[in-house]
Amino acid sequence: MRRLFITDLDHTFLRSDQSISEFSRDTISELTKNHLFTVATARSFHKVGEFLGSLKPNAPMILLDGTMIATNDKKIIDLKLISxxxxxxxxxxxxxxxxxxxxxxxxxxxxxxxxxxxxxxxxxxxxxxxxxxxxxxxxxxxxxxxxxxxxxxxxxxxxxxxxxxxxxxxxxxxxxxxxxxxxxxxxxxxxxxxxHPHGDKSHAIITVANYLGYEVGDITVFGDSVNDIGMFELCGTSMAVSNALDGLKTHASEVLPHSNDEDAVAKYLTRFL
Amino acid sequence: MKKAMILAAGKGERMRPLTDSLPKPLLEVGGKPLIVWHIEKLARAGFIDIVINMAHLGNLIPQALGDGSKWGVKLHFSDEQNEGALESAGGIVKALPLLGNEPFLVVNGDVWCDYEFDSAFELGDGLLAHLILVPNPEHNTKGDFALSKGMISGDGKSRYTFSGIGYYSPNLFKWLEYGKRGLGDLLRDTMLHDAVGGELYSGIWRDIGTPQRLAEINESIKT
Incomplete structure (x- = not known):
């Protein structure tokens, strides 16, 4: 089965200068040939596009902390709006x-x-x-x-x-x-x-899982901060980058040996190439 | 409501040469400094703490007034001489620590009126200000604000002149950045959110704008 990987962006997948290394780009390009990879971030569709550039998530993106789920080609899967x-x-x-x-x-x-x-x-x-x-x-x-x-x-x-x-x-x-x-x-x-009371990353993960026909237990997530705790508790595998807050590490299935600036997420993912 | 503020930091350009040596609030009407009329009325109405901001020739004001004990009130001075006058809203922001957390009255130091200040006044729910409007004088025929069903707006018919007297919630000023800021724009922005009420006062009200108007008022008091 194709695995589903979902990563936070800032201080997790992105380097501290908000860039993405060549190594990370190459790894994800390879990974997405056989697996699903996407992001769960507080950032907007627009901003995520700027950060990722040519890198295209092949599963719906969780944006704005979970209030929006949209595909890379601008299809809105879900919105959690306040009236x-x-x-x-x-x-x-x-x-x-x-x-x-x-x-x-x-x-x-x-x-x-x-x-x-x-x-x-x-x-x-x-x-x-x-x-x-x-x-x-x-x-x-x-x-x-x-x-x-x-x-x-x-x-x-x-x-x-x-x-x-x-x-x-x-x-x-x-x-x-x-x-x-x-x-x-x-x-x-x-x-x-x-x-919206359900406008968070964990509700969004459930929506994405249902949309793709996955169980949340099959999903691997990466994160660094307290707003990732919900999805860490929900998903089968949760990986904290080494620079993550201690408050998150205690909720992780594993703490990665590398930080965001050392391409922790991509290094971990190479084993699935 | 126990606290009031008298705005006394204006430069009084239009009152020159009278204001070359005296700040406008100390100009006399009927043999008494303009500001003393306000203090007397505030004291009569039951206000206890009166904040006075000052800039142009500011030091003369506390010298002339003392600590307020002769009227049974406490005068507090908010000194803007270093800033060179913060304008009305900026002056209130600076004086806010003296004004506290309850609604307060503000009166322009350069108006003359027989409006009775009301220390029992209560701001309606959701209102940040309540302004006293007056019929338009000759020098402001188009008025400043419109009044409809107790609410004030920037645009609209039934336009009147802002008297310079208003009751305010400290929340209107509490979070504003310290610095120069006019009251008119702040009120206009707040009106757009239906948070400013008001009423029309039809008694005596004059804006002491020019030496000529001051002379007229002094003349009218004699008779």
Missing amino acids: QEISDEIVSEAIKFGIYPFIIGLEDVGMEELFWYPTILNVYQKEVLQNYKNDPRLALKEPMRAMKRVLKVVFFGTHEILKPLTDHLKSIFGDALEYKLSPENYGGGWFLTLL
Whole structure:
């Protein structure tokens, strides 16, 4: 049987400079002749395409942390959307706290992403926008409203801003949303991501498995961080790169001897060529 | 509501030469500095802490007013002399630690009115601001904002002039970056999200914009 390999991108399959080595490219090209290989990432379709270049996953890609599953040739297999109505309500509730979100979604038809931002920004949001300065998806939305197909609503700020907001939104929307309040890796800021409750990598893995007619136990996954824990627990074989967080390593079936910068994933996969 | 802020950091360019040696809030109306009229009324209305921001000739303001004990209030000064005036919203952002976590009143130091400040005022649910509008004076015939069913918007019929008096939630300013920022644009953006209410006040209200208008007011008080 053709094996199915699914890897996280950043700090797992990608090197720390976000590149993919020649060795990794060659290995995957060979691998995909006999097996299935794809990605599970927080990145967008657009961005994954940029990273992978000529490398083509031959199974559906898990994108945007599991809110979108799409094939390499732009066929959408699944979307986990937040309704426009709920998204607009989130905006109204947040305004009571004096904070406005970024809303990330899809254009009405097609799979181009939209990244809408408000006029009134706090200093953390400004910094984030700086990093997206030349991103073609960016659009100022005045007034701030949701698009028809919302993938996620994201707030940036401090814990002081976002904790009460999270509690308030939970009291209103309950189980209709998934709430992820986490510190940023740099800069001391926090972010709150609101998603469809099934918008995560492990739900997406189940969808992909069903789509391809695989059991999750037959899947091998690679990862480095806490957002990979769900799929690590779900899948038959879960491999942590050597640079993975300790919190993930304890959930891995095996810790690879190499790091992302040493092409850990590709080195492991050579045994299936 | 126990806290209020008087915006007193304007440069008073249009009031020159009167403001060459005095900040605008210390110009006298009826023999009393303009700002003292506000402090007296705020004290009467039950406000306890009054924050005053200052820039142009700022030091003269605390010198003239003291600590507020003569009116039974506490005056707090937010000094913008180094920044060279942060404009209204920027000034409120800077003064926010003095204003606390409850809604507060803000009044422009350069208006003259008989509007009675209301320390019992409560902002409606979901509102970040409540503005007092006045009929358009001759120098602002097109008005600033539109009022409809208690809500204020930037565009629309029934346009009135912003009096410079408003009740605000600290959340409107809390997360804004420190720096120069006008209040008008911030309010306009907030109105787009249906978060600004207001009312029309039809009593006496004057904007002390020019020496001529100041003279007129002084004239009207005599009679």
